[in-house]
Amino acid sequence: xxxxxxxxxxxxxxxxxxxxxxxxxxxxxxxxxxxxxxxxxxxxxxxxxxxxxxxxxxxxxxxxxxxxxxxxxxxxxxxxxxxxxxxxxxxxxxxxxxxxxxxxxxxxxxxxxxxxxxxxxxxxxxxxxxxxxxxxxxxxxxxxxxxxxxxxxxxxxxxxxxxxxxxxxxxxxxxxxxxxxxxxxxxxxxxxxxxxxxxxxxxxxxxxxxxxxxxxxxxxxxxxxxxxxxxxxxxxxxxxxxxxxxxxxxxxxxxxxxxxxxxxxxxxxxxxxxxxxxx
Amino acid sequence: xxxxxxxxxxxxxxxxxxxxxxxxxxxxxxxxxxxxxxxxxxxxxxxxxxxxxxxxxxxxxxxxxxxxxxxxxxxxxxxxxxxxxxxxxxxxxxxxxxxxxxxxxxxxxxxxxxxxxxxxxxxxxxxxxxxxxxxxxxxxxxxxxxxxxxxxxxxxxxxxxxxxxxxxxxxxxxxxxxxxxxxxxxxxxxxxxxxxxxxxxxxxxxxxxxxxxxxxxxxxxxxxxxxxxxxxxxxxxxxxxxxxxxxxxxxxxxxxxxxxxxxxxxxxxxxxxxxxxxxxxxxxxxxxxxxx
Numbered sequence: 102x103x104x105x106x107x108x109x110x111x112x113x114x115x116x117x118x119x120x121x122x123x124x125x126x127x128x129x130x131x132x133x134x135x136x137x138x139x140x141x142x143x144x145x146x147x148x149x150x151x152x153x154x155x156x157x158x159x160x161x162x163x164x165x166x167x168x169x170x171x172x173x174x175x176x177x178x179x180x181x182x183x184x185x186x187x188x189x190x191x192x193x194x195x196x197x198x199x200x201x202x203x204x205x206x207x208x209x210x211x212x213x214x215x216x217x218x219x220x221x222x223x224x225x226x227x228x229x230x231x232x233x234x235x236x237x238x239x240x241x242x243x244x245x246x247x248x249x250x251x252x253x254x255x256x257x258x259x260x261x262x263x264x265x266x267x268x269x270x271x272x273x274x275x276x277x278x279x280x281x282x283x284x285x286x287x288x289x290x291x292x293x294x295x296x297x298x299x300x301x302x303x304x305x306x307x308x309x310x311x312x313x314x315x316x317x318x319x320x321x322x323x324x325x326x327x328x329x330x331x332x333x334x335x336x337x338x339x340x341x342x343x344x345x346x347x348x349x350x351x352x353x354x355x356x357x358x359x360x361x362x363x364x365x366x367x368x369x370x371x372x373x374x375x376x377x378x379x380x
Numbered sequence: 381x382x383x384x385x386x387x388x389x390x391x392x393x394x395x396x397x398x399x400x401x402x403x404x405x406x407x408x409x410x411x412x413x414x415x416x417x418x419x420x421x422x423x424x425x426x427x428x429x430x431x432x433x434x435x436x437x438x439x440x441x442x443x444x445x446x447x448x449x450x451x452x453x454x455x456x457x458x459x460x461x462x463x464x465x466x467x468x469x470x471x472x473x474x475x476x477x478x479x480x481x482x483x484x485x486x487x488x489x490x491x492x493x494x495x496x497x498x499x500x501x502x503x504x505x506x507x508x509x510x511x512x513x514x515x516x517x518x519x520x521x522x523x524x525x526x527x528x529x530x531x532x533x534x535x536x537x538x539x540x541x542x543x544x545x546x547x548x549x550x551x552x553x554x555x556x557x558x559x560x561x562x563x564x565x566x567x568x569x570x571x572x573x574x575x576x577x578x579x580x581x582x583x584x585x586x587x588x589x590x591x592x593x594x595x596x597x598x599x600x601x602x603x604x605x606x607x608x609x610x611x612x613x614x615x616x617x618x619x620x621x622x623x624x625x626x627x628x629x630x631x632x633x634x635x636x637x638x639x640x641x642x643x644x645x646x647x648x649x650x651x652x653x654x655x656x657x658x659x660x661x662x663x664x665x666x667x668x669x670x671x672x
Contacts, residue, residue, distance in 0.1 A: 158551045184551040192544045195419050196598050205541065209553045213537050241599060261552075 109172040110136055111265050111296040112157055114320075116166030119152050126152040129166060130320035134312065139291055140298045141307040141326075144316030145339055150300040153316065154267050157298065158184040171264070180209050183258035185268045191243060191250065199245070199253050200238040203229055206260030225260050232256040233282055248279030255283055265296040273302065304330065390624035395511050399630055402513040402521060402577030403616035407634075409525035410574055410586035411594075411612035412532045413566045415605050418591040419543035420563065424474060425462075428481035430571050430584045432458035434488030437505050437575065442495055448520065448572050451580075455568040458484055508579030510620075510630030517576045524573030528566050532605070535562060540601060578631040585635025586612050593642040596649050611641060 112134040119127040127149040134140050134157075142150045155161040156168060159175035159182070170178035183206070206228065207221045217225075229235040232252040242250060251271065258266050271287070272280045290297050291311075299306070307313050313329040315322045317338040322329040381389075391400050417426050436454025440447040458480050465476035492502050504512070532539070538559040541549030549556040567587070574583040594607035619634030626633070 155547070158547075160547050160550050179551050179553050182551070184548070186545065186548055190545060194421070194595065195540075195543045196595065196600055196604055197540070197544065198600060201540075201600065202544075205537075205544070205548075205552060208537050208541065213554070214534065 110134060111140075111171060111298065112175075113169045114166065117156070117168050118164040118166050119149065119156050119161060120164040121152075121161075125164070126318075127316075128319040132314055132320045132323040134296065134298060134314070136296055137291070137294055138296065138311030139287060139309075140296070140312040140314065141310035142298065142300045142314045142316060143302070143304070143307040143330075143338075144321075148316040148338070149318060150316055151269055153314070153320075154184075154269055154298065154300055158182060158267055160184075180262065181264045183261040183263040183266045185254045185258040185266065185271065187251075187269045187273075190254075193243070195242075197242055198238065199234055199240050199242065200225070200229070202242055202253055203234070203256045203260050206257040210262050228256040228260040231259060231286065246276065246279075247274060248276040251275055252279050252282055255286055259286070263295065265298065266290055268297065268299040270300050270302070272306065304335075387621065390621045395513075396620070396624070398513045398515065398518060399510045399577070400616070400620055402518050403510065403620060403630075403634060404613060405518065405521045405525045406570075406574035406577045406583060407586055407590075407612035407616045408609055409528040409570045410583055411590040411608040412529050412605055413563070413570050414587040414591040415594065415601065415608050416532060416539045416543065416563055417567055417587055418595060419539075419601070420560075422567075423588050425477055426567060426587050427584055428477045429455070429458060429567060430580045430587075431481055431488075432484035433568075433571055433575070433580055434505060435484055435491055436488075437580070438488045438491040438495075438501070441501055441505075442491060447575070451572040451575065452568065454484060454488075455564075455572070459564055504579070505575065506579050506581045507629065508575065508577055508582055508631035510577060510623075510634075513577050521573045521577060524569045528569050528573070531562065531566050535559065536601075539563065543601075578634060582631040582635040585638045586615070589635070589638030589642055590615065593638075593645050596642075596645050612638065615641065 110133050112132070114133075115131045116129045117127065117131070118125065118129055142153055144150055152161065156163060156175060157170055159170065159177070159179050162176065168175050171181055204217065204221075204225050207217055207225065211217060211221065226235070229238060232255055234249065234252050234256055237245065237249060237253070242253065245253065255268070255271065258268075268283075268287075271283050275283070287297050287299070299310075301307055307330060308326045310326060312324065313322075313326045314320055315329050315334055315338050321338050322334050391397055414426075417423065433451040433454045436450035436452070436457075437447045438450075439445075440450030461480045461483075462473065462476045465471060465479065466473055488505075489502065492505075495501050538549065538554040538556070541552055541554035542556050542559045542563070546556040546560075549559070570587065571580060571583055574586070578586065590608040590611035591604065593611050594604045598604035598607050615638040616634050619637040620630055622628065622637065623630045623633040
C-alpha cells in the first residue's frame with residue numbers, strides 16, 4: 102500500500118449524477134468516503150444504494166458531476182477496490198467451482214493471460230480458509246446455500262489485491278454462522294487499515310459503522326452515524342409515515358416482507374454488529 | 381465384411397475424406413466457441429446469426445466475390461443493426477435480434493432468387509455441400525478454426541468472467557464489452573468457416589448441440605470444452621457414417637446426431653438421478669430397520 106493510498110479519501114463526489122438509460126437513479130450529490138473504517142450506505146428500496154456502490158466500483162460511469170475513487174476516476178481504481186456481489190447473484194448454468202470463483206480474485210493482478218503463481222495460490226487458499234469455505238472448494242456455486250455463496254464471494258474479494266472492499270448487502274438474509282463470519286471479516290479489514298463500504302437495510306448495522314451515507318434518490322446526509330441518523334433525517338429518507346410515535350419502525354427490505362423491527366429513536370446495544378467497538 | 385471395413389467404407393473415397401476433414405474442422409471450432417455461446421445464453425443470437433450471413437454469401441455468389449467477405453459484411457451489418465435498434469429504442473434485445481434475423485434472411489432469399497440456379501444455391505448455402513467441399517475450402521476453414529480455437533482458449537479468463545457476470549468481469553478488469561465483441565467475431569468466424577462443410581443453418585447444430593450436452597456432463601468449463609469437442613467429433617463421424625448407410629443428407633445427419641445426443645444424455649442423467657435417489661431411500665429404510 103502506498104502512502105498516497107492511505108491518505109487519499111476512498112471516494113470524493115461532487116454534483117454526482119448516476120443514471121441507467123433514461124432512469125436517473127441518483128440526482129446531484131456531494132459526499133466523501135474516508136480512507137479508513139466502515140462506511141454504511143442506508144436508505145429505502147430503490148433509493149440508489151446499489152447504484153452508488155456500482156459507481157464506486159467503476160461499473161457505472163457518472164452521468165454528470167465528478168467522482169474520484171482513491172484520487173482516480175472510478176474505472177481506473179479496480180486494481181485496488183474489491184467489489185463483492187450479493188449472494189442472490191448466481192450465474193445460472195455456468196459450471197464453476199468455489200475454488201475457481203475465489204481464484205478469479207487474482208485476475209486483476211495477473212490480467213488476461215499471465216498464469217497464477219505460487220503466491221497467488223497461497224492467497225486463494227488463505228482467503229478460502231478465512232471465510233471457512235476451503236471444504237467447499239470443489240463444490241459447485243449452484244450447490245451452495247445463500248450464506249455459503251456470500252462467503253465465497255467475500256473470499257473472492259479478499260483474494261484480490263485491495264485497499265478497499267465494497268459489499269452489496271453482505272449480511273442480508275444470511276444464516277447466523279455466515280453472518281458472523283462476514284461480520285468478523287468486516288472488522289478485520291477495518292483493523293488492517295482498509296476501507297469497507299457496505300449497503301444495508303438495517304439501522305443497527307448503519308449505527309455501528311464509522312461513517313454513514315443516507316440515501317433517498319440522492320445523498321441526503323453523510324457523516325458520523327449519530328449526526329446522519331437523526332430522527333429528522335430518517336423521516337426525510339423514509340417518509341413521515343414510516344416513523345411512528347412508538348419506538349419501533351419498520352424499514353422495507355426486499356428479503357423480508359415485513360422487515361426487521363428496529364428502534365429508530367433509542368440507539369440499540371452497541372454490541373450488535375458494532376464495527377467501531379468490536380474487539 | 382469385417383466391422384473395420386464397415387466403418388471405413390463410408391470414408392474410402394476422396395470426396396468422402398474431404399467431407400470428413402471439413403466436418404471435423406467445423407466440429408472442433410464450433411463446439412469450442414459454442415461453449416461460450418451457450419454459457420452466455422446467446423443461443424437465439426447464434427440462431428439469428430447463422431441466418432443473417434445468408435445475404436452476404438448470396439451476393440458474393442451472384443456478383444462473384446469471396447463468400448467469406450460477403451458473410452463477414454453481413455455479420456457486421458447484423459451486429460451493428462442490433463446495437464443500433466437497442467440504442468435508439470426501448471425495445472428488448474431479442475426483438476432487435478428477431479427483426480434482423482428475418483430481415484437478413486429475406487434479403488438473402490431475395491438475392492438468391494435472382495440467380496439462375498435458385499434452389500440449388502439456397503440449399504447448398506443453408507444446408508451445406510458436405511460432399512462437394514474442396515481442398516481450398518478446407519484450407520480456409522482450417523485457418524479460421526485455428527483462430528477460433530486459440531481465441532476461445534487464450535481468452536479463457538475474460539470469457540469466464542463474462543459468463544459469470546458482466547458487472548463482476550468489469551470490476552476484475554476483464555473488459556466485458558471488448559470480450560463480448562471478440563466472442564461475436566469468433567462466432568462469426570466459426571459460422572463463416574463452416575458454411576461450406578455443414579451449411580450456415582446446420583452449423584448451429586454443432587454450435588449448441590455438443591456444448592449443451594457437455595454442460596450436462598461437466599463440472600468445470602475446461603472439462604465442458606473438452607467434452608464438447610469430443611461429442612462434436614463423434615457427431616461428425618457417426619453422422620457421416622449414418623448418412624452413407626441410410627442415404628440421408630450429410631450435414632443434416634451430423635446436426636441430427638449432435639442434437640439427438642443431447643436428448644439421450646439428458647434422459648440418461650435424469651434416470652441416473654432417479655436411481656440414485658431410490659438407492660439412497662432404500663439405504664435409509666435399511667438403516668432405520670437396523671436401528672429398530
